[in-house]
Amino acid sequence: MPDGQLLEYNVLKILPFDSQRKRMSVLVELPTIEIFKKKFSRRK
Known part of the structure; x- marks a missing residue:
């Protein structure tokens, strides 16, 4: 994120190299x- 925040996501699947x-x-x-609302509530 531009303001230095990190977002974490659960990985569901990694597809092989194409x-x-x-x-x-x-x-x-x-x-x-x-x-999502909590992470981005400061954006205006």
Whole structure:
């Protein structure tokens, strides 16, 4: 985050490296609404 905050996400799955696209993918669980509101409530 630009203001130095860290966000933590639960990792659901790590997909294997795709040599054609030259990348790996990581699927994460979205935070609950309450956590999301708390993390971003200071933004205006």
